[in-house]
Amino acid sequence: MTLEAIRYRAGSLQILNQLLLPQETVFDEVRTVQDGYEAIKSMKVRGAPAIAIVGCLSLAVELRAGAGGNDPVTFIRESLCHLTSARPTAVNMGRAARELMEFAENESMEKNPEQLTESVIGWIEEMLERDVNDNKKIGNYGAQHILSGVPRDSVTILTHCNTGSLATAGYGTALGVVRSLHALGRLKRMYCTETRPYNQGARLTAYEAVAEGFPATLITDSMAALTMREKSITAVVVGADRVVANGDTANKIGTYQLAIAAKHHGIPFYVAAPSTSCDLSLESGRHIVIEERPAEELTSINGVPIAAPGIDVWNPAFDVTPHQLITGGIITELGVFLPSELQAALTGRLTAL
Numbered sequence: 001m002t003l004e005a006i007r008y009r010a011g012s013l014q015i016l017n018q019l020l021l022p023q024e025t026v027f028d029e030v031r032t033v034q035d036g037y038e039a040i041k042s043m044k045v046r047g048a049p050a051i052a053i054v055g056c057l058s059l060a061v062e063l064r065a066g067a068g069g070n071d072p073v074t075f076i077r078e079s080l081c082h083l084t085s086a087r088p089t090a091v092n093m094g095r096a097a098r099e100l101m102e103f104a105e106n107e108s109m110e111k112n113p114e115q116l117t118e119s120v121i122g123w124i125e126e127m128l129e130r131d132v133n134d135n136k137k138i139g140n141y142g143a144q145h146i147l148s149g150v151p152r153d154s155v156t157i158l159t160h161c162n163t164g165s166l167a168t169a170g171y172g173t174a175l176g177v178v179r180s181l182h183a184l185g186r187l188k189r190m191y192c193t194e195t196r197p198y199n200q201g202a203r204l205t206a207y208e209a210v211a212e213g214f215p216a217t218l219i220t221d222s223m224a225a226l227t228m229r230e231k232s233i234t235a236v237v238v239g240a241d242r243v244v245a246n247g248d249t250a251n252k253i254g255t256y257q258l259a260i261a262a263k264h265h266g267i268p269f270y271v272a273a274p275s276t277s278c279d280l281s282l283e284s285g286r287h288i289v290i291e292e293r294p295a296e297e298l299t300s301i302n303g304v305p306i307a308a309p310g311i312d313v314w315n316p317a318f319d320v321t322p323h324q325l326i327t328g329g330i331i332t333e334l335g336v337f338l339p340s341e342l343q344a345a346l347t348g349r350l351t352a353l
């Protein structure tokens with residue numbers, strides 16, 4: 001059973017409220033762009049690809065309800081700007097906004113407002129299908145690359161955060177690689193980190209693994225280096241929020257130290273990301289804006305305080321892994337590339353933001 005985080009049909013969008021998992025499975029209705037913005041900002045829905053998809057689908061359902069009237073281009077532009085402002089680090093929403101706006105402006109030259117609205121909704125609906133197809137390619141390319149180093153054995157993977165069906169339109173990116181290895185009968189075990197402070201690993205990746213019967217073990221973030229030393233990890237595979245031109249990658253906080261530990265233990269470190277998570281307009285990771293989240297998300301769990309009241313908090317949601325530490329490669333729907341090969345591999349498929 002592959003989990004479904006996004007339920008969409010023409011004019012109707014529901015999102016799985018991931019703040020309530022794993023205790024409760026509740027779908028929230030998204031009727032407007034503002035609903036979409038709030039779902040993304042509050043992290044009811046999260047994950048770089050899912051943020052872009054839900055953001056754009058919220059626009060599609062409001063357009064279907066008649067928003068935009070005789071000037072849909074202005075409504076679309078203002079809506080996409082608002083949605084992009086919800087969370088700054090992942091590139092996917094900003095990229096989708098840029099490409100959709102270009103499409104809408106071109107279409108507006110030949111179509112009346114009603115026809116334009118239909119075209120834009122169609123463009124958005126194609127995003128949904130494209131993401132799942134890209135993720136299956138990522139899963140298969142990544143699995144084959146990892147298995148090429150161990151022709152007969154099963155493999156053990158360590159992953160971080162949640163990069164599965166709950167972070168995308170389906171199948172997942174890094175967890176898509178795990179899914180493909182499991183489907184091939186070659187996954188010995190996956191170790192997933194709990195991923196403080198939002199606990200995407202403990203609450204979401206573990207949820208997906210149990211639901212689909214992956215052999216999986218939950219560890220705390222602080223156990224990762226020891227796990228690499230003691231548990232014969234074949235590869236570390238993580239997702240990405242923004243991969244830039246030299247291969248530096250912004251991903252969930254804690255990824256950078258996993259890459260350092262993997263280097264120390266001689267374990268290949270992979271980033272799995274669709275080309276829509278890549279941003280060739282930035283030369284290196286030092287230009288990536290890192291989102292900082294509210295202190296309460298670190299000092300409490302489900303509203304229960306776990307830290308001394310009054311303590312200062314720093315809560316960056318992401319960190320940047322230098323391309324030199326991405327030793328296994330960057331797994332995309334176009335294939336697996338070394339960081340130094342990425343720009344050439346993607347040029348022509350992506351326009352700079």
Ligand SMILES: CSC[C@H]1O[C@H](OP(=O)(O)O)[C@H](O)[C@@H]1O
Pocket residue numbers: 046047048049160161162163164167168173174200238239240241251252253317
């Ligand atoms: C394929 S999901 C990519 C990425 O998004 C997650 O961040 P968040 O849960 O804060 O949206 C995490 O960094 C994943 O690796």
